[in-house]
Amino acid sequence: SAVISQKPSRDICQRGTSLTIQCQVDSQVTMMFWYRQQPGQSLTLIATANQGSEATYESGFVIDKFPISRPNLTFSTLTVSNMSPEDSSIYLCSVDGLAGDYEQYFGPGTRLTVT
Amino acid sequence: GQQLNQSPQSMFIQEGEDVSMNCTSSSIFNTWLWYKQDPGEGPVLLIALYKAGELTSNGRLTAQFGITRKDSFLNISASIPSDVGIYFCAGQPLGRQGAQKLVFGQGTRLTINP
Numbered sequence: 001s002a003v004i005s006q007k008p009s010r011d012i013c014q015r016g017t018s019l020t021i022q023c024q025v026d027s028q029v030t031m032m033f034w035y036r037q038q039p040g041q042s043l044t045l046i047a048t049a050n051q052g053s054e055a056t057y058e059s060g061f062v063i064d065k066f067p068i069s070r071p072n073l074t075f076s077t078l079t080v081s082n083m084s085p086e087d088s089s090i091y092l093c094s095v096d097g098l099a100g101d102y103e104q105y106f107g108p109g110t111r112l113t114v115t
Numbered sequence: 116g117q118q119l120n121q122s123p124q125s126m127f128i129q130e131g132e133d134v135s136m137n138c139t140s141s142s143i144f145n146t147w148l149w150y151k152q153d154p155g156e157g158p159v160l161l162i163a164l165y166k167a168g169e170l171t172s173n174g175r176l177t178a179q180f181g182i183t184r185k186d187s188f189l190n191i192s193a194s195i196p197s198d199v200g201i202y203f204c205a206g207q208p209l210g211r212q213g214a215q216k217l218v219f220g221q222g223t224r225l226t227i228n229p
Contacts, residue, residue, distance in 0.1 A: 001160070042203065043158070043219045092157050101165070102146045102207045104217060106157035 002027045002095055004107035012113045013083055020079045021110045023093035028073035031096040033104060034066070038089045046091075049076050083114045121204050121220030128194060129228050136223040137188040138204035146207040147180050147187035148217065153200045161202075162189070184209070191225075199227050 003026040013019050023032065034046040047055040047068055055068040069077045080087050090109045097103035121138045128134060138147070146165055150158035162173050164180035164187060171178055177190045187206070191198055204220040 004157075042221050043205075045216060048216065094157075101163070102217070103148060103160055103163050104205075105160060106150075109155075109157045111155070 001097065001105045002029060004093065004095060004105060006093060006107040006110050008110060009108065010111040012115060015084050015114055017083055018079055018081045019083065019112060020077050021091050023076045023078070023107055025074045025095050029095040030073070032070060032076045033094045034068060034078045035092040035094065036089045037092060037109070043092065046078070080112065085114045088112055088114045119204055119206060119218055119220040121223055123223060124221065125224040125226070127226045127228065130194060130196060132194055134191040134194055134198070134225060135188060136202060137186060138206070138220045139186040140206065141185070143184040143209040144206035145209050147178070148205040149178050149189045150203045150205060151200050152203065158203055194227055196227055196229060199225055201225070
């Protein structure tokens with residue numbers, strides 16, 4: 001499976017500011033996904049990012065709040081904009097596995113605290 | 116949207132005991148995956164299941180894709196301290212092939228008393 005890194009690993013931010021989270025993969029992948037995991041909760045898909053096209057957002061998530069870039073097949077960013085304390089969560093990126101299966105492999109996550 | 120009901124939500128067991136957890140859905144799933152998440156880490160894929168009735172093992176872990184395609188279970192035999200963590204089931208609902216979007220269960224938090 002691919003090796004996935006995220007930056008930053010954690011951050012404490014003030015409300016009203018924005019944070020960009022980077023996800024780097026050591027091999028080319030077709031699909032990258034961004035998830036949010038609120039404290040003590042399960043994973044919720046924010047959006048799917050394919051290279052060369054606009055990200056596809058899930059219900060309840062909008063591009064103005066969570067803009068995503070996917071400039072190439074090994075990198076993606078998620079920005080959390082105009083943050084509020086409710087945005088305090090772990091943000092995880094994942095990538096798809098080999099062609100034809102539906103496995104996803106996750107990065108270590110970015111733990112965000114908004115004060 | 117589809118939801119997965121994962122149970123139990125938490126388990127407190129003695130080291131050496133066997134563990135069983137399951138996920139159910141009201142709709143049919145094409146794929147069932149089981150993940151483990153340690154504190155401060157991302158989920159790690161343990162087992163992937165693709166066929167109804169499929170039974171797959173990974174060391175002390177065994178998982179099955181239910182015959183009805185609406186459920187899956189994960190068993191851990193002879194638990195050890197490093198099994199502590201949160202276990203998530205995830206699945207890809209029928210009809211979403213190509214979308215590769217996973218639905219996750221609520222998680223089972225496993226605590227082991229030495």
